[in-house]
Amino acid sequence: MDKAVKIALAGEGGQGVQSVAMILTEAAAMEGKEILYIPNFGVEQRGGVSIAFVQIGDQKIGAPKFKTGDIVIALSDRAVRRVGMYAGPQTVFIYDAGIEGVEDDLPENAQRVLAIPALETANKELHPRVFNILIMGAVIGATHVVTLEKAKEAIEKKLGYKFEQNPKLREMNFKALERGYEMVAGTGVA
Amino acid sequence: MGEKPIQGEQKAFMTGNEAVAWAALAAGAEIMYGYPITPQNEIMQYWTRLAPKYDKKFLQTEDELSAGFTTVGGVLAGRRAFTATAGPGNVLMQEPMSMAEAMRIPTVVVVQQRGGPSTATVIYSQQEVTLTCFGGNGEGLRVVYSTSSHQELFDYTIKAFNTAWKYRFPTFVLADGYQAKMRESLVLYDPQEKGQKMVPTEAFVGKPGTPGEDRAPAHLRNTYNIEEELMDVLSKDIKEYEEMTPEIIEYEEFNTEDTDLLVIAHGIVFRSAAMAARELAEEGLKVGYFRPITLRPFPREELRKAAAKAKQLLVVESSYGQLLKIVKDNLYGMDVPIKTHLRPGVGITPEEVVADVKTILGEEE
C-alpha cells in the first residue's frame, strides 16, 4: 500500500466533522499533497452519525474507503460505537473525554486509545463554536499531515469573511487549533 | 460572457460532480437538462452556478423522462446537450435514450450509480452496468465509459461529447456515488488548448432554407412499417457500431504475461484491484489486472488475450455479477476458471481484494 495517512473522523450531525475535513484537505491541497476525502452521505447526512474519510499522502490515493484507519476520531457516544470497526492494530483511536458510558465500546485492538478533553476545553476556555477547529488541531497533532501554518491559511480562506467582521474570531480559532494540536502532540502519539 | 471557462492547466481539488460540470463547460456543452436525484445533484448545482457566466443554459424538468427527452430535443436543435442521473432516474432515462439509440441522436448522459434495486441507497453501487449498457427495448447500441477517478471523470466527460457526435450513438459516462461525492485532485484544462479538437455539432432540424423548396425536409422517425424495414435500419446501425468498436474501445492492464491470477474490475473498484495487484506483485506473486474502460463496446479481444495467459480470473465488483456477465459473454468458449468477489451496493477496499487473492492462491498450493 502507499504511505497515505488514513483518517476517519466521526461525530453527530452539526458537530462540524465535514467542515473539519474540508479545511484540513484544503490545507493539504495548498501544500501540494494528494488527497482523497469522501464524506459518508445518504440517510445519515441528516441527524445521524456523520463520518469523514480522509486520506492524505504524497502519491495518488487508491480506493476511497478503507478498512482500518491510522487515526480514528469519535466525538459522540454513537460515533464511538459507529467507527470502532475502523480501528486496527495500527490505529490511534481518539475520543472526547466528556463522552460517558462508552467504556465497553472502545476498540480493544487499537494501538492506542486516547481521551482528550476537547469539548470541555472549548466550552470553558474558548467558545463552543470552535470545538471542531480544536478537533482539527488534534488531528494535525496526531498525524502531522499538514503544518499548523498551512492549516491557519486554510482556515483564513474558509472563514476569512467572518474574521473581517470580527477579528477576535480569528484569534479564537487559531487558539483552538493550537490547543487541539497540543492535546495530542504532547502525548507522544505521532 | 463567452470567455473560456478554463485557461491553461489548473490543478484543482473538488468533488466528482464538480469535475463533471467543469468538464462539460470545457467541452463546450451548451445546455444541460436535469432532474434532481442523489448522488448527481451537484452536477446541476455547479452547472447552474457556472453556466450564466459563460452564456450556457439549463432547464430543470419535471422528471427524468423529460430530462432525457429535452436533452434529445437540445441535440436535435444542434447543441451539445447533456443530462445526468442515477438509480431510479436512470431507469426512466432509458426511454429517451432508447429513442436516441433508434434515431442516432448523440446525447451525453452522466450516471452516478447508487444502490439498487428500487430506491435502495443514495450512496454507491456498480449495479447500473446492465441498465446503462443494455437498457431500453433495443440492442444496447451505445457507448459507456466507466471512470475511476476525478481526472477520468473530467477527461471522459469531454471525450463523451466527441464520441457521441462523431459516431452518433448515445454516450454515457458511468461513475458512482463515491466518485460523485468524494474530493480529490485533478488537472482541469481546455481540450482545444491541448490540441484535442471538439467534434463539431450539427442541427437535425431547423437548418437554413425552406424545406421542400431549398432543401428536403427532415422527417425523423423511430416507427417502422414492417419487420424487414426495421431489420434494415438495425443492420446498418449494428454494422456501424461494430466498425466503430476497434476505434473507441479502451482498457488498462498490468502484469498480464504469465499470470496466476488476473483481477478484473471496472470503475472505482478498479482502484482497489489495482492497488492490491501491485502490492501482491511486489511481494512476488504473479497477480495482474485487466480493467475495461469502455463497458460498451467491450474490449473483447484484449480481454481474451490477457485471459489466455492467466491461470484463473477474479472478477471483483460492487454488484452481484453484472460485470461478470459481460466478462463471461466475452470469454465464451475459453476454459479459464473464474472466481468472484461480488458485493452488491457495497464498496470494496484494497485490503479485501488482497485477502481474497491470497486465499484463492493459498488454496491452490
Added chain:
Amino acid sequence: MKQEQSPSRVLEAYTGEYASGKSENAVNRAVELARQGRRVTLVDLDLVEPCYTLRPLKKILGEEGVSVLAWDTGELVGLGETGNILKPEVQFCLRHPGDVILDIGYGASGVQVLNLVEGAAEEQDLKVYAVINIARPMTAAVTDIVEHVRSLKRVDGLINNSHLGEETDLGFVQEGARVVKEAAVVLGLPVVATSVMEQLAAAVGETDWYGHPVRRLHRYLPQAFW
C-alpha cells in the same frame, strides 16, 4: 357436397367473439363463391386490434379470384398500432358489383361497425352471420350465446364453428351443432351452416346431425399474421 342456394347477389357480413373464426369463415365463403365463377369482393372491416388480418392473404386470394379490400402490409406506419385505420374504399364496398363478403370483427359496439359502410343500413339482402365456437369461454353454453348474439343487435343467422384446432373430433363438432341449434331456437334465428375443417368434413357429409349445411374450411389465417 351440396351447394347452398345463392341468390343473384350474395352480401354477407361475418361477426363473432374474439377468435371465433369469423375471418376464416368469411375467407372460405369468399373462395367458395369465387370457385363457382362468381365475382367476389372480400372486405376487411375488422378494426379491433387485429393481429390476423386479410392483408397478407391478398395475393393468394387474388389467385382464387377474390378481390380483397384491405391495406397492403407496408402501406401504413407501425403495423399493429395502426391496424385499424379504415381504408377509404371500404366505405363504399357495397357498391362493388357482384358478391360482397365482409369480415366485420368483434367489438363493444357489435355490428354497429356496419355504420361505416354506405348503404348497409338500407340493404335488405345484407345478411349478418354470427360465428360461434363453443370452445370459446364467452360462447360456451346456450345462455352465453343468446346473450352474446343479442348484444350484437343485427344478426340474421348463426354459424356453428365449434372446434378445438388440431384436436377437434367429430363429437365436439356435433356438440357444437346441438348447442348452437338450441341457441338459435331461443333467438328465433336460422343456423346457416356448420363449418368443419376440411380433414373432417367428408366424415360429416353434406349436412350435419341436425340437417344444417356443412361448409368445409381450409385454414388460410395461420398465414395471415400481419
Added chain:
Amino acid sequence: MEVLPKIPKSWNLETKPHKFCPGCGHGLILKALGQVIDELGIQDRVVFGCDIGCSLLSWDFFNVDSVQTHHGRTTPVMVGIKRANPELIVVAYMGDGGGYAIGSQHLVNAATRDDKITVLLVNNTNYAMTGGQMAPTTMPGQKTETTPYGRDVLEAGYPMMGPEMVSAISQDGAYVARGSVARFRKLKEYIKKALENQITGRGFSFVEALSTCPTNWRTNAEQTWAFLENEMTKQYPPGELKTPTGKEG
C-alpha cells in the same frame, strides 16, 4: 373568391392522399395548421413534433422539419428544441392520450413553466390507433373497447377538461383555446393565435381540437357530426379560455 379548403403550400404532396380514415378530423386540423404556417410565413423555421397514436401518421405530412417521438413525449422533445434554439417555432402535435394521460406531467409542467411552445391536442374521445379504448376524454356513458358497457364515471373516472386545466395553471402570457373541426375557421383562428403567441414570445400556447373518429365511434357521416356537435360540445364547450395579457416578449 377564395375556394376553401385549399391545399396548404406547406403540405408535403408526396405523402398525399394521407392515411387517416375517411371522416377523421386529423386531416382538417392539419389543414388548418398548414394554412396558418403559410399565412405566418414560418415554414422555414417550424419544427413539427408528433406523438404516438393516430397523430404519428403526420410524421411526413408537411414540408417542415418533423420529429416523431414517443407516446406522451412530444412536449419535452419540443421544449428541449425550443430551449436550445429559441429561433425555431415548435408545434407539439398529439392526441388526448398522449397529452392528458401518459404525457400529462409534461403538459402540466411546460404550461406552468410557460415554455414558449405550441401544443396542439386532438380530442376524439378515444385511443383510436390501438382500436378504440377509453381515453381521458371519453364521454360519460360512452362505449369503447375498454368500457364496453359505457364509461361509468364512478369506476372509470371523469373526462379530462384539458384547456380548463391548462388555463388554470398557465401564466398571464399564455393562450388557451378549444376549437372543433366542425368550426374550421374558428379552429384555424385559434391555431393562428397560438402560434403568434409563440412567435411574439408571450408565452405557452395550447389548443385542443375536438375531432371526429367515425371508425371507432362506428358512426356514419350523419351520426359522426351529431356526436361531435351535440354530445361533445356539451361536455367540452369550444371557445377561447385564455388570451394573453402579458407584453410581447
